[in-house]
Amino acid sequence: MITLTISSASKPPSFARGLPLSLECAEDSTVADVKALITARFPKFHVSRQRLNLKGERGSLNDEKTIGEVFGADAKVRELQVKDLGPQISWRTVFLVEYAGPLVIHPLIYHLPRLWYGQDVQHSALQKYVYAFVLLHFVKRELETIFVHRFSHGTMPLLNIFKNSAHYHLLSGLALAYDVYRPKFSATSPYIVNTIRNDQNFLRLCAGLWAFAELSNLHTHLTLRALRPANTRTRGIPFGYGFTYLSSPNYFFETVAWVVICVMTGSVAAWVFTVVAAVQMALWALKKHKNYKREFGKAYPRGRRAILPFIL
Incomplete structure (x- = not known):
């Protein structure tokens, strides 16, 4: 298991005031799995409203990518930013x-x-x-x-x-x-x-x-x-x-x-x-x-x- 830090790419929505947060997940977990974990913490933050990207980068991550593919084996810091896309x-x-x-x-x-x-x-x-x-x-x-x-x-x-x-x-x-x-x-x-x-x-x-x-x-x-x-x-x-x-x-x-x-x-x-x-x-x-x-x-x-x- 690895620890991920999830921070907010902008002002977090009212239903996700607990950001940033730490999540435990497997290295072969996908980006979609991470979105589901965020929804589990904040039920109103539906996966369709979330856009995940690496900290400091603008491009969104493909839902099918694994965490291992996103960070690589030698990554010392594993932090993702989530942006609320609004009602979908x-x-x-x-x-x-x-x-x-x-x-x-x-x-x-x-x-x-x-x-x-x-x-x-x-x-x-x-x-x-x-x-x-x-x-x-x-x-x-x-x-x-x-x-x-x-x-x-x-x-x-x-x-x-x-x-x-x-x-x-x-x-x-x-x-x-x-x-x-x-x-x-x-x-x-x-x-x-x-x-x-x-x-x-x-x-x-x-x-x-x-x-x-x-x-x-x-x-x-x-x-x-x-x-x-x-x-x-x-x-x-x-x-x-x-x-x-x-x-x-x-x-x-x-x-x-x-x-x-x-x-x-x-x-x-x-x-x-x-x-x-x-x-x-x-x-x-x-x-x-x-x-x-x-x-x-x-x-x-x-x-x-x-x-x-x-x-x-």
Whole structure:
């Protein structure tokens, strides 16, 4: 058994005034085990609220690391600092709430046009296609959240759910639905009548491209799931469809799907949402690409880009 000192990285929360404290644990105990011991001393200090790091260092410790790996055999001082991350909520819950917004908002605006526009709207084929695309996209995202995705981090700060949800509820929900289902895009509008936006061949081509992008996105998510055993943070190098050229082909295919809707409609709201989403996904992809290269070194394929083949 070894003795660990646990101090506070900042002002300790009211329910953990007993910090610093000493804990007895085995050398093969994990960081997750140490968090559980802290919770045993302070029951309100749930493990999801804790971030442990070496004293004087900012990087958080991986829950799966053992104390022996953290300090080494010759360490004379074994001290960890704990930081309270505040109230947490599971990532799975956050995703479900985010994607539920458009699934509620789009039907309300599509089926109740008089409430929003003060008149009935005879929906065009274009509007019907977009309505189906949006609902299918977010139903797919909900099902993936429940059955496919495995999260490396179990929780996030509770307040972030409002920021994250605003992106989907306001941009791809309220703004997109209000813009695309309005009379301008209706079956009798000059913007639609006798234009390519009312051409069935054009709409079917767009539907085919959209379905290709969505199914490709699903395929990459299934590939990533297969790399990570349940209840672990194990990471591996993904190969196969989409990953030959990109570290994050899932983001690339999702962007393609939304660009299809933008081209179909010419909607300003659709373009705003797509650009904002694409920029955010590009930032995530670049960060993931950098992490892959740092973690796997020379084993990681050199020719890959982050999100755009041969470019970015």
